[in-house]
Amino acid sequence: MPPVPASLIILNGKSAGNEELRQAVQQQRHDGYPLYVRVTWEHGDVHRYVEEAVKLGVQTVIAGGGDGTINEVACALALLPAKGRPSLGILPLGTANDFAQSCAIPAELDKALALAVLGKATDIDLAQVNQDRFFINMATGGFGTRITSETPAKLKSVLGGASYFIHGLLRMDTLKADSCEIRGPGFSWTGDALVIGIGNGRQAGGGQVLCPGALINDGKLQLRIFAVEEWLPILLNSLSTDTENPHIVSATLPWLEIIAPHEVTFNLDGEPLRGKKFRIKVLPAALSCRLPPQCPLLA
Known part of the structure; x- marks a missing residue:
């Protein structure tokens, strides 16, 4: 059988100690789905981790945080060539989680992570402001x-x-x-x-x-x-x-x-x-x- 595609979580540093998320990650790994986890510390980390994700050949890059984290991961993915670009997954870990709520992403982290790993990938739009x-x-x-x-x-x-x-x-x-x-x-x-x-x-x-x-x-x-x-x-x-x-x-x-x-x-x-x-x-x-x-x- 072909290997199960891996996913990489880019986790906002503020959420690094979330025990519910740790258990959800362990469960996915136990079920046979490879997951890498990277935690942001300083400006530029997200772009470096997205580049690493491409080198690792992951199928999905999962943004773990609020709207700002989702934005940063989405923008880094958008800058990649379309061929071989990983899909975006979402783990709602922010204060408001406006985008995740609008999309009906589950608030329970185990369900949100399962969706991010196994859900159907759908093409979505992005908005560009002043070119950059x-x-x-x-x-x-x-x-x-x-x-x-x-x-x-x-x-x-x-x-x-x-x-x-x-x-x-x-x-x-x-x-x-x-x-x-x-x-x-x-x-x-x-x-x-x-x-x-x-x-x-x-x-x-x-x-x-x-x-x-x-x-x-x-x-x-x-x-x-x-x-x-x-x-x-x-x-x-x-x-x-x-x-x-x-x-x-x-x-x-x-x-x-x-x-x-x-x-x-x-x-x-x-x-x-x-x-x-x-x-x-x-x-x-x-x-x-x-x-x-x-x-x-x-x-």
Whole structure:
């Protein structure tokens, strides 16, 4: 019989002591599925481990962490030649796990690991920003981005995704909109936006469903712009019911440009990017990912 293909887990260093994960890894190995485990320590580790995975000939590289870790692993995989590129697997070990939740990845680590090792690989899109940055889940701008980046680590460790909501309420004194122009194929908008969501996935910031219609394999991104009048529904997580609200602008686009008169910050799966101009485009079928059979984000 041919050898069973191996997988390599790239584990965020913060999760290195997770006993539930250790037991799940041991069970997979006991069942005959080879697993390598690498733990990140410093910048650049993920790219080195992905290169090692290719040399080892693994079938799947599994991102063990939150949205930032998944983003980093996905981007490193996307830079590889398509031929021989491993698939992406996901172990939800972060604070919010927005992308994993949207994809219906099991929260139980033994089930998530079994899916990452044995699940069907499906082609999914990736988004590219200004030629050299990427996101797999969502880019967010405005007040929500500031709250996400400023929420204290201790608060996140205690409250998880709810910490973003609590911190947002505490920082209402900083509430302000960003002026910008957004354009894409057949679309143009100029105004003041409190929150901008550009979704490959649907939710960010600890469960905020900013882009309820986004799909990860349709070759498009969902843009949602929330005007300043709608700050309360945003913070109360009622966005998915407001598609007809005149203060919420929606569009589905293969690419878009954002131009602002002053520097603004976009959060790319947890990583900030500042600038006055952003060009964001979708890269169709850029990766293969092991997902549940009924993944809500698949067309």
